[in-house]
Amino acid sequence: MTSDPDLSPDELAPGASAPASPPSGPASPGAQLRRAREDAHLTLEDFAAQTKLSVATLQALEADDFGALLEPVYVRGYYRKCARLLGLSEEGLIAAYNARVKQAQPQTPARIRLSAGSVESRSGLGRVLGLVIMAIIIGLLAYLWFMRSTTDPLAASTEVQRVPDVAITTTPAVTAMARPASEPEPEPTDAPAETTAPAAATSEPATGAATVAAADALARGGLTLNLQFRETSWVRINDAEGRALMNGLMNGGTAQTVKEGTPPLSVFFGNAPGVVLEFNGQPVDLGPYTQSNRTARLTLPLTN
Missing domain, CATH: 1.10.260.40 (lambda repressor-like DNA-binding domains)
Structure with missing residues (x-):
């Protein structure tokens, strides 16, 4: 135009x-x-x-x-x-x-005058114009209220695309992720009964612990990915075979769990600061992977 x-x-x-x-x-x-x-x-x-x-x-x-x-x-x-x-x-x-x-x-509306030329018209036409203006104002307020209700949180009616035959479950938001019931307990070992570990072992980065735990779980054939969305974020997760395990917009206050897929997994978040991630029971720090535009890309399990 x-x-x-x-x-x-x-x-x-x-x-x-x-x-x-x-x-x-x-x-x-x-x-x-x-x-x-x-x-x-x-x-x-x-x-x-x-x-x-x-x-x-x-x-x-x-x-x-x-x-x-x-x-x-x-x-x-x-x-x-x-x-x-x-x-x-x-x-x-x-x-x-x-x-x-x-x-x-x-523009200021032109005044409607009587044939005498000095007094504004207060006839039926003036009242009709007043009613029309009032109806327009009411309609505009109703539209603004509707727009606000449909965009806060963003796109409440947006459907999340999911691929069939993938075990993704939605649970209410919780303050802390619990260890999945389906994950097998570690098998006891016959290691020596030495309980004293070098002091330097306590300073191992969180990503290293997540990598060791992920390797142990993968060796046992288990894979569990827990995601808690504190804010609305786009998420896409693909496995090594190219299957889309999760792809869509997740609303804030929800949680997702992925238990299938062939590692390594390719993960993308559109709003990484608003997501809490755990891989096989171990928290994953998204800070090192977050870009200036709040997006993040990483591969699970992490590598040292």
């Missing part, structure tokens, strides 16, 4: 937004969305399915084609929904959008 360059600002339709000159500095909101979507390896079609927005709307957002979009109040809702899904800053994205558009001042 393009505007006639011969029209003055006063001739624009009420409520229409006029593009402002792009500022120099931070990337445009469209460029930020496109880069984050590509980093998450999502196509426009996949992203549209997750956000419930049309592909044409997403293309206009990524191209900063504000003229092809609806009123700014709806566009800001689109940006908030996309930012939460991709782990971007909502306020930063909205600020970049506000810096590139400005809201046109609505």
